[in-house]
Amino acid sequence: xxxxxxxxxxxxxxxxxxxxxxxxxxxxxxxxxxxxxxxxxxxxxxxxxxxxxxxxxxxxxxxxxxxxxxxxxxxxxxxxxxxxxxxxxxxxxxxxxxxxxxxxxxxxxxxxxxxxxxxxxxxxxxxxxxxxxxxxxxxxxxxxxxxxxxxxxxxxxxxxxxxxxxxxxxxxxxxxxxxxxxxxxxxxxxxxxxxxxxxxxxxxxxxxxxxxxxxxxxxxxxxxxxxxxxxxxxxxxxxxxxxxxxxxxxxxxxxxxxxxxxxxxxxxxxxxxxxxxxxxxxxxxxxxxxxxxxxxxxxxxxxxxxxxxxxxxxxxxxxxxx
Numbered sequence: 001x002x003x004x005x006x007x008x009x010x011x012x013x014x015x016x017x018x019x020x021x022x023x024x025x026x027x028x029x030x031x032x033x034x035x036x037x038x039x040x041x042x043x044x045x046x047x048x049x050x051x052x053x054x055x056x057x058x059x060x061x062x063x064x065x066x067x068x069x070x071x072x073x074x075x076x077x078x079x080x081x082x083x084x085x086x087x088x089x090x091x092x093x094x095x096x097x098x099x100x101x102x103x104x105x106x107x108x109x110x111x112x113x114x115x116x117x118x119x120x121x122x123x124x125x126x127x128x129x130x131x132x133x134x135x136x137x138x139x140x141x142x143x144x145x146x147x148x149x150x151x152x153x154x155x156x157x158x159x160x161x162x163x164x165x166x167x168x169x170x171x172x173x174x175x176x177x178x179x180x181x182x183x184x185x186x187x188x189x190x191x192x193x194x195x196x197x198x199x200x201x202x203x204x205x206x207x208x209x210x211x212x213x214x215x216x217x218x219x220x221x222x223x224x225x226x227x228x229x230x231x232x233x234x235x236x237x238x239x240x241x242x243x244x245x246x247x248x249x250x251x252x253x254x255x256x257x258x259x260x261x262x263x264x265x266x267x268x269x270x271x272x273x274x275x276x277x278x279x280x281x282x283x284x285x286x287x288x289x290x291x292x293x294x295x296x297x298x299x300x301x302x303x304x305x306x307x308x309x310x311x312x313x314x315x316x317x318x319x320x321x322x
Contacts, residue, residue: 012047015040016055019072023062034075041076049164052081056163060120066107069124073103084128084158091130102127105218113215118169119208122176123215128154129177152178175205176212183213184228186235193286195238200284210236251280253296263303264312275311 015037018029029037044052059068072078079086089103106127113123129151130144137143152174160170179202186198202209210232217228256279257272266272279302282288288297288305297305306312 012043013051013055015044015077016059019059019068019077020055020062022071023059023064023068026064026067028067029071034071037075037077041080044077045080049162053163053165056081057117057121060110060124061115061117063115064111065120065124066111069107069110081163082125082159084131084154085125087131088127091134100218102130108218109212109215112218114211116208116211118172118176119211119215121165121169121173122180122208122212125155125159125173126151126177126180126212126216148178148181172205172208176208179205179209180212180216183210183232183235184216186231188234190235190238191286192238192242195235196242196284196286198235199239199242206239210239251283251296252276253299253302256299256302259299259303260306264306271315274315275306278309278311279305 018033018037021027022029028034059065059072062068069078072081073086073089085106088106092101092103106124109126110120110123113119127147129147129149132154133144133147133150135143135145155174155177159165160174165173182198182202190198199206213232214229217225217232219225219228256276257268260266260272260275261268279288282305283297288301
């Protein structure tokens, strides 16, 4: 029974072979193979979720993911695997030229994205939230307010349940969908503290979200395209500069733990660790900095900040500063 199931899974997986060859070589499959895939499209739902992830990832990371996506759409396989994505194709109906074709845009973004698995998956799915958030405002305007947040939820409740993503990849794809608009909001007026907050919020996904934002620029107007890409590159440079500076400088001064214990009559342990964590976050946010140049704030400045912000009371330690 197990062997029969494995043979069936292997046979179903072959339905992806034409799409994989198309993604890698850019050559359309023979008509007979396309017809066979169309006739058997519904069977793909029985394929193991892990194999589905592996096959689709290989396709999406090919040189021509846009061509493979269209073929998967045309033969009906995509409707069974990623119905949320297929639904974006219908957004062009009745749009009357008021917004770009989301399906065509998605294929371009997939092709332009750097071929890393989480990034390519996010490129393919980044606009699925537009299906539920499209609103027509007057005769010449349409909005998709909240589509990034809606898309992240749709991914978690749909593809992430239907397809067996590795845990880290699934979490990253969801985060990239959620934040894919964030870099485009950047302008030169952002302070260093704002750039630090952006980098901290993105965490290990910061490079991916910047690359996704670049891929998301599909404007046909050269001037606008250049401006958008230059802004994203400027944000990337500022993030790298701040990350290098932070890696070279201590976040907190030496001797702070001992000073906290003496000042607030605290024993070593959890409370000291929590105070240090909060102070480090303030340093990263730019709210607590050295007043004498680069480097960590002084011990005295940290102690004053603990008192000023009532951190001892927040922790419920009941200690009185000396």
